[in-house]
Amino acid sequence: MNQALRNRQWIFARRPEGQLGVEHFEMRETASPAPGPGQVLVRVRAASIDPAQRAWILTETYRARLEPGEMMPSFGLAEVVESNTPGLKPGDIVEGNFGWQDYAVANPRHVMRRDATQALEHLIHLLGITGLTAYFGLLEVGRPRPGETVLVSAAGGAVGTLAAQIAKIGGCRVVGVAGGAEKCRWLTEELGLDAAVDYKAGGLREAMKAACPQGIDVYFDNTAGEILDSALSLMNQHGRVVCCGYVSQYDHAEPGGGGPLGVPGTLIAKRIRMEGFLALDFDKNRKSAEAALANWVKTGALKAPVHVVNGLENAPQALIDLLAGRNLGKMMVRVS
Amino acid sequence: MNQALRNRQWIFARRPEGQLGVEHFEMRETASPAPGPGQVLVRVRAASIDPAQRAWILTETYRARLEPGEMMPSFGLAEVVESNTPGLKPGDIVEGNFGWQDYAVANPRHVMRRDATQALEHLIHLLGITGLTAYFGLLEVGRPRPGETVLVSAAGGAVGTLAAQIAKIGGCRVVGVAGGAEKCRWLTEELGLDAAVDYKAGGLREAMKAACPQGIDVYFDNTAGEILDSALSLMNQHGRVVCCGYVSQYDHAEPGGGGPLGVPGTLIAKRIRMEGFLALDFDKNRKSAEAALANWVKTGALKAPVHVVNGLENAPQALIDLLAGRNLGKMMVRVS
Numbered sequence: 085m086n087q088a089l090r091n092r093q094w095i096f097a098r099r100p101e102g103q104l105g106v107e108h109f110e111m112r113e114t115a116s117p118a119p120g121p122g123q124v125l126v127r128v129r130a131a132s133i134d135p136a137q138r139a140w141i142l143t144e145t146y147r148a149r150l151e152p153g154e155m156m157p158s159f160g161l162a163e164v165v166e167s168n169t170p171g172l173k174p175g176d177i178v179e180g181n182f183g184w185q186d187y188a189v190a191n192p193r194h195v196m197r198r199d200a201t202q203a204l205e206h207l208i209h210l211l212g213i214t215g216l217t218a219y220f221g222l223l224e225v226g227r228p229r230p231g232e233t234v235l236v237s238a239a240g241g242a243v244g245t246l247a248a249q250i251a252k253i254g255g256c257r258v259v260g261v262a263g264g265a266e267k268c269r270w271l272t273e274e275l276g277l278d279a280a281v282d283y284k285a286g287g288l289r290e291a292m293k294a295a296c297p298q299g300i301d302v303y304f305d306n307t308a309g310e311i312l313d314s315a316l317s318l319m320n321q322h323g324r325v326v327c328c329g330y331v332s333q334y335d336h337a338e339p340g341g342g343g344p345l346g347v348p349g350t351l352i353a354k355r356i357r358m359e360g361f362l363a364l365d366f367d368k369n370r371k372s373a374e375a376a377l378a379n380w381v382k383t384g385a386l387k388a389p390v391h392v393v394n395g396l397e398n399a400p401q402a403l404i405d406l407l408a409g410r411n412l413g414k415m416m417v418r419v420s
Numbered sequence: 421m422n423q424a425l426r427n428r429q430w431i432f433a434r435r436p437e438g439q440l441g442v443e444h445f446e447m448r449e450t451a452s453p454a455p456g457p458g459q460v461l462v463r464v465r466a467a468s469i470d471p472a473q474r475a476w477i478l479t480e481t482y483r484a485r486l487e488p489g490e491m492m493p494s495f496g497l498a499e500v501v502e503s504n505t506p507g508l509k510p511g512d513i514v515e516g517n518f519g520w521q522d523y524a525v526a527n528p529r530h531v532m533r534r535d536a537t538q539a540l541e542h543l544i545h546l547l548g549i550t551g552l553t554a555y556f557g558l559l560e561v562g563r564p565r566p567g568e569t570v571l572v573s574a575a576g577g578a579v580g581t582l583a584a585q586i587a588k589i590g591g592c593r594v595v596g597v598a599g600g601a602e603k604c605r606w607l608t609e610e611l612g613l614d615a616a617v618d619y620k621a622g623g624l625r626e627a628m629k630a631a632c633p634q635g636i637d638v639y640f641d642n643t644a645g646e647i648l649d650s651a652l653s654l655m656n657q658h659g660r661v662v663c664c665g666y667v668s669q670y671d672h673a674e675p676g677g678g679g680p681l682g683v684p685g686t687l688i689a690k691r692i693r694m695e696g697f698l699a700l701d702f703d704k705n706r707k708s709a710e711a712a713l714a715n716w717v718k719t720g721a722l723k724a725p726v727h728v729v730n731g732l733e734n735a736p737q738a739l740i741d742l743l744a745g746r747n748l749g750k751m752m753v754r755v756s
Binding site for chain 1: 482683693694
C-alpha cells in the first residue's frame with residue numbers, strides 16, 4: 085500500500101550563522117517508508133511549532149544537536165494508516181516526534197495514543213506538551229501561593245499564556261512580559277493579566293519594577309537574557325525561578341555569551357531557587373493535569389488560543405514567525 | 421567602669437579598586453561605649469574571618485554594602501563584662517556580629533548565649549555559622565544520596581572541609597576542588613576525600629571530569645566563576661547546585677561580569693536545581709545539627725581544623741590571607 089504514497093520531508097540543510105531563515109531548510113520528496121514488524125505507518129496531521137526546535141539546531145539540549153542533512157524533528161499528532169501491532173489500529177490518533185514530514189514509521193513504544201474525538205488544536209496545545217509544561221512548571225516547580233506576584237516572560241506564547249492564566253486561577257498577581265504594545269494589551273484585556281511589560285519599549289527594569297510593586301515571588305522564565313537579569317534583581321527572598329526556556333538566546337550562531345548576572349550572588353543573598361524541568365518528568369501526574377486543564381477551559385477560566393498555519397510547506401516560515409513573536413498563543417502547522 | 425577601657429576598632433577606610441589590602445583599613449582607638457538600659461557591654465574574644473566579609477565590601481548582599489568610614493563588621497564570640505539585662509551576666513559567652521573591635525555594646529536580641537565551657541574554636545567553627553552552613557547547605561539544599569558524586573569547591577576552606585566530610589559520612593563519592601598540590605594532598609590524605617582537583621594546575625574541566633567519572637550529582641559551590649562553569653557542564657540529570665558563596669568573584673572592584681555559562685540552558689536540559697541559602701534560615705533545626713556535628717567530631721568521623729591568628733591588629737591580614745587561600749580550614753582571629 086505505502087509504495088504509492090509520496091512523502092514530503094523538510095531537511096535541516098545548513099546551520100544558520102545568525103537568525104534562522106527559510107534558506108536553512110530544503111524540502112525532499114521520497115516514497116513513504118514501510119512499517120516493519122510491530123511498527124505502524126502514520127500520516128502526520130499536525131506539527132507542533134516550538135521555540136525548542138531552534139535550540140535543537142543551536143546546541144546540545146536534552147537531545148543531541150541537530151546536524152545538517154537530518155530531517156527536522158518535531159512533536160506532532162498523526163493518524164495510524166497501517167499497523168503491524170495489535171495495540172494500534174488505523175484511525176487511531178497518536179502523539180510523538182514524527183518530524184516535519186507527511187508520513188512516518190513509528191515504534192509503538194515511542195508514541196502515545198490520544199483521544200481521537202478531541203480537536204487536534206486541543207490535543208497539541210492544552211492537553212499536549214505545552215499545556216503540561218505550563219501546568220507542571222508553574223505548579224510543581226514555581227509553587228506560587230495566593231497573593232504572590234508571578235512574572236511570566238514570553239507571556240503571549242504557548243506556554244506563557246497558559247502559565248500566566250494558571251497563576252491567575254491560583255490567586256496570584258500576574259505580570260506578563262511580551263514584545264509590543266498590542267500583545268501587552270491582549271494579555272491584560274483578553275487573558276486578564278494584572279499588568280504587562282513591553283520589553284521592546286525600553287526601560288525594562290523600571291517598567292518591571294512598576295508592574296511588580298511588591299517584588300517578584302515566582303518568575304516563569306521562557307526567555308533568559310536581559311529579562312532574566314532584570315527579574316532576578318527584583319526577586320523577593322525565597323523566590324523561585326522556573327527555567328522553562330531561553331528563547332532570547334536561541335536565534336544566534338553560538339549558544340550565548342555570559343549567563344545571567346546575579347547568579348549565584350543574588351541566589352544566595354535572597355535564597356532563591358532556580359530550577360530547570362521538562363514536562364515529561366512529571367508524566368505520572370499527566371492524567372490529573374489534563375483533567376484540571378480541560379476543566380478550566382470548560383468553565384472559561386482558561387483560554388488556550390492556537391495560531392494555525394496550514395500546510396507542511398509553511399512549517400519553516402511558521403518557526404521563523406514564532407521566533408519573531410508573530411503569534412498569539414500556540415503555533416501549529418496543520419499538515420493534513 | 422567602661423570609661424577606663426580602651427577600644428580598638430578596624431575601620432573600613434577606602435574601597436579597593438582591585439584586590440583587598442591592609443591599606444583599605446585603618447585602626448581607630450576610642451573609649452569603649454557604655455551599655456544603655458537593657459544592653460550589655462561585651463569584650464570580643466574571637467572574630468570569625470569569612471569570605472563573605474569581602475562580599476560585604478564589594479556589593480549589596482543580604483546586608484547593605486559596607487561604606488568607607490564604617491567599622492568592619494564581623495561575626496564573633498564575646499564575653500559579657502557588664503549587663504543591664506537579667507538574661508545575661510558577666511562571664512557569659514555570646515555570639516553575634518560585634519565587628520573588628522575590642523568591646524561592643526549589644527542588644528540581647530541580637531546575640532545568642534553559647535556554652536561557655538566549650539573552646540572558642542569549637543563554638544566559632546563547628547558549632548557556629550560555618551558548621552551550620554556546611555550542614556544545612558549540604559543536607560537540606562543539596563540532599564545527596566549514598567553513592568552519588570558530590571563536588572565541593574574551596575574544599576580546603578572552613579565550609580568546604582566540613583561539607584566534603586559530611587558528604588563522605590553520608591556515603592557519597594566526594595571530590596574537592598582547591599588551589600595547589602599540597603592542599604589537594606591534604607584533602608585526600610588527611611580528610612579522606614576520594615579525589616581532589618587543583619584548579620591552579622590548568623585543564624580544570626578535564627581534571628574534574630577524570631575525578632568524577634560518573635558525573636556530578638551535587639555541586640557545593642563556594643566559588644562560582646570558572647569552577648562553576650566546568651561543574652555545570654558535568655552535572656548529571658536532576659543534579660543540584662548548592663549556592664553557598666562566590667569567593668572567586670569577591671576580590672574585585674566590581675561584582676563580576678557575566679554569570680555562569682549553562683544557566684539556564686543546562687539547568688533545563690538536565691533538570692538541575694540551583695539554590696541559594698543562608699544557614700540562619702534553618703535556625704529551628706540548629707540544636708539537632710549541632711548535636712550531629714559534635715557527635716561526628718567525637719567519633720572521629722569529622723575533623724574541624726581551625727587556623728588561629730592571634731591579635732586584633734592582624735585581622736585585615738587574616739582576611740587577605742583567607743582570600744588568597746593561605747588557610748586550611750576555618751580562619752579565626754583571637755582578639756582576647
